[in-house]
Amino acid sequence: MxxxxxxxxxxxxxxxxxxxxxxxxxxxxxxxxxxxxxxxxxxxxxxxxxxxxxxxxxxxxxxxxxxxxxxxxxxxxxxxxxxxxxxxxxxxxxxxxxxxxxxxxxxxxxxxxxxxxxxxxxxxxxxxxxxxxxxxxxxxxxxxxxxxxxxxxxxxxxxxxxxxRSEVPGSDPARLGALRERLEHLLPATDTPADGKLYQWIFEKLPLLSNRDIGFVHTLCSNIARKIDKSS
CATH class of the missing domain: 3.40.1280.10 (SPOUT methyltransferase, trefoil knot domain)
Known part of the structure; x- marks a missing residue:
């Protein structure tokens, strides 16, 4: 970093x-x-x-x-x-x-x-x-x-x-920034209003996540996005 x-x-x-x-x-x-x-x-x-x-x-x-x-x-x-x-x-x-x-x-x-x-x-x-x-x-x-x-x-x-810390092969060094962008696009699709408390809470807690947790949330976002695509 x-x-x-x-x-x-x-x-x-x-x-x-x-x-x-x-x-x-x-x-x-x-x-x-x-x-x-x-x-x-x-x-x-x-x-x-x-x-x-x-x-x-x-x-x-x-x-x-x-x-x-x-x-x-x-x-x-x-x-x-x-x-x-x-x-x-x-x-x-x-x-x-x-x-x-x-x-x-x-x-x-x-x-x-x-x-x-x-x-x-x-x-x-x-x-x-x-x-x-x-x-x-x-x-x-x-x-x-x-x-x-x-x-x-x-x-x-x-x-x-x-x-x-050694670099993880194939990892994206800007994964936190990429995750923020994914959530900005994904949350409105889950009926989470940008002016709501949940939306605010998510983005306040996001910078506190560890490297491992950021990877988990990336996976969660991918799973949610697939569910949304299937139901649309």
């Missing part, structure tokens, strides 16, 4: 450079930026300290929708749970979720919001999972680069686990 750290409209070039250094220190190399060119600023390179190659190879996206098109799993950072969702995870819990994905996910994007206001509610609603760092104060806040360093340290174990 490739894990990309995504900075959404960062405000301070030094934070971008420090984030690149944190990624390099923990063995990551994918830095993506949304609507920003701060990685080109001298101040960013001043704090990169040997991580200039990460800044030089950073991918730039116009918006989060473009990031969504380049990643099977989109994870948003938030200081606290939003939208009444139950899929908010600490960094340590998130490491376990990603380690279980095996080769079912080719690319995961972890989004970090703006220094002054984080990610908007609309942006968080686009994410498959939410994550946050528990704080001991009533108004939680961490420097952007500090947050990136903490997640890079916690998720390095998930990266190692994914790298150590």
């Amino acid at each position: 490739q894990l990309a750290f995504v900075l959404v409209e960062p405000k301070v070039p030094e934070n971008v450079g420090a984030a690149a250094r944190a990624l390099c220190t923990m063995g990551f190399g994918q830095l993506w930026l949304v609507n920003s060119d701060l990685h080109t600023r001298p101040e960013a390179h001043w704090l990169a300290h040997g991580s200039d190659h990460i800044l030089d190879n950073a991918r730039i996206f116009p918006d989060i929708e473009a990031v969504r098109n380049s990643a099977e799993l989109l994870i948003g950072t938030s200081a606290k749970p939003r939208h009444g969702r139950s899929d908010w995870h600490t960094p340590g819990e998130l490491a376990g979720v990603l380690a279980n994905k095996g080769n079912a996910v080719a690319t995961t994007a972890l989004l970090f919001g703006r220094e002054d206001r984080g990610l908007s509610n609309e942006e968080l609603a686009c994410c498959d999972l939410l994550t946050g760092i528990p704080m001991a104060v009533s108004y939680p806040s961490l420097n952007l680069a500090q947050s990136v360093m903490l997640y890079a340290w916690e998720l390095s174990s998930a990266r190692t686990a994914s790298t150590d």
Whole structure:
């Protein structure tokens, strides 16, 4: 699994450079930026300290929708749970979720919001999972680069686990994304309305499935599709 750290409209070039250094220190190399060119600023390179190659190879996206098109799993950072969702995870819990994905996910994007206001509610609603760092104060806040360093340290174990697992011959490395598309087409055919609670629950739980469970649900979808074809 490739894990990309995504900075959404960062405000301070030094934070971008420090984030690149944190990624390099923990063995990551994918830095993506949304609507920003701060990685080109001298101040960013001043704090990169040997991580200039990460800044030089950073991918730039116009918006989060473009990031969504380049990643099977989109994870948003938030200081606290939003939208009444139950899929908010600490960094340590998130490491376990990603380690279980095996080769079912080719690319995961972890989004970090703006220094002054984080990610908007609309942006968080686009994410498959939410994550946050528990704080001991009533108004939680961490420097952007500090947050990136903490997640890079916690998720390095998930990266190692994914790298150590052997590929299954003939497996599709984007099976989670393919499963999401299948369900989007299949559920309406089973009279499951897209605005219903069951539909919402299915897509909230989908990103939590392990590599093995994703394969089982693929098989279930195939069986349901055959039943539908026979009855039509």
